[in-house]
Amino acid sequence: MTSPIxxxxxxxxxxxxxxRPDVLNAINEEMLPLWVDALEHCRTSDDVAxxxxxxxxxxxxxxxxxxxxxxxxxxxxxxxxxxxxxxxxRIPRKLAEIDKxxxxxxxxxxxxxxxxxxxxxxxxxxARSAKFRVSYTAFGLVPGNGGSYxxxxxxxxxxxxxxxxxxxxxxxxxxxxxxxxxxxxxxxxFMQQTMDFAQKLTERAPLAMGLVKRAVKQSHSMDLNTHxxxxxxxxxITRPSEDHAEAIKAYEEGRTPQFKGK
Numbered sequence: 001m002t003s004p005i006x007x008x009x010x011x012x013x014x015x016x017x018x019x020r021p022d023v024l025n026a027i028n029e030e031m032l033p034l035w036v037d038a039l040e041h042c043r044t045s046d047d048v049a050x051x052x053x054x055x056x057x058x059x060x061x062x063x064x065x066x067x068x069x070x071x072x073x074x075x076x077x078x079x080x081x082x083x084x085x086x087x088x089x090r091i092p093r094k095l096a097e098i099d100k101x102x103x104x105x106x107x108x109x110x111x112x113x114x115x116x117x118x119x120x121x122x123x124x125x126x127a128r129s130a131k132f133r134v135s136y137t138a139f140g141l142v143p144g145n146g147g148s149y150x151x152x153x154x155x156x157x158x159x160x161x162x163x164x165x166x167x168x169x170x171x172x173x174x175x176x177x178x179x180x181x182x183x184x185x186x187x188x189x190f191m192q193q194t195m196d197f198a199q200k201l202t203e204r205a206p207l208a209m210g211l212v213k214r215a216v217k218q219s220h221s222m223d224l225n226t227h228x229x230x231x232x233x234x235x236x237i238t239r240p241s242e243d244h245a246e247a248i249k250a251y252e253e254g255r256t257p258q259f260k261g262k
Contacts, residue, residue: 005034006056007041012049013198014042018117021057026065027113032087039094046261049202051098052194053121054105055114063112063135064144084144088113092120092146096217099210101201105194106130106172106181116145119154119180122213125197126172126181127190138167153220155179205243206261 006017016038018025042048055061075083095102104121111133118124118132134151136143143151143164152160155178163170175181185193201209211234219227238244242262250257 003034004028004031005038007038009045009047011199012047012202013052013195014038014045014048014050015052015054016042017054017056018061019056021055021059023065024059024062024109025055025057025114026062027088027117028065029083029087032090036090036094039091039098042100043094043098049100049206050198051100051102052105052198053102053117054107054191054194057108059108059114060104060106060110060130061114061117062109063114088145091117095120099213100206101198101209101213103194103198105191106132107190109133111135111169112139112141113145113147116143116147116150119150120146124175124181125190125194126175126184127187128172128184129187130172130175130181130184131169132172132175132180133167133169134163135167137164151180203256203259205238205241205247205257205259207241207243207259208238211238 002019004018004020006015006019008015008017016035018027018031020026020028020031039051042051101123102121104118104124106118106124106126107130108127109131110118111131112135115132115134134143134147136147142148148160148164151163154160155163159178170178170180172181172184176184183193183197215227215231215234218230222230243257243259246259247257
């Protein structure tokens, strides 16, 4: 049987693929432990420097599996809480543990929880034909996968609320205009451009990238002085590092540095 989550690694770029193309990669319970395991492997493996999350077929992720939704399928309130907290929410919590760059490669429709999956990543790249729909209110639901946390931080509170209230699709170009997407590529070149971008990141100092990511994420809950204090401590790690010494030496010798993450 085909796995609903696949993981491949090539030249230090790991690709995690949501692999239920027949249902537009709708999220079901079978996917979740496999997804967490794939993320944990990427977090701990020295062979992985960058992570790309994408969807098989013509969609990124249409959201939750609608066959399991609706009042007629609803379990008890306690079971609903457990489904989210103990299962689905393990994905954003695991991503929060990962210092490596994580890229969402949105190759088609992203709707509901599928949008949230993209928002959990550090960077979003989109195919020109991609569509985003923050669809929860159209289905009488609240953002169930971290959307109400991530979206206001990315596009601002007012724009996030507009998207939540309207529940209308927007195209990739509009998503880029409002800051929801970093870059848009033509469909025929999309995955190659995405992998080229990911490959460039593998050439940067992993120790520095990880500390930059931590500093940016933690800045949301810090005042300026606390943040600057943190950065000065991070500099104590990076300035004497082998990677920094290698970068200076490579610059002076006119070659590409070979970083070790030390």
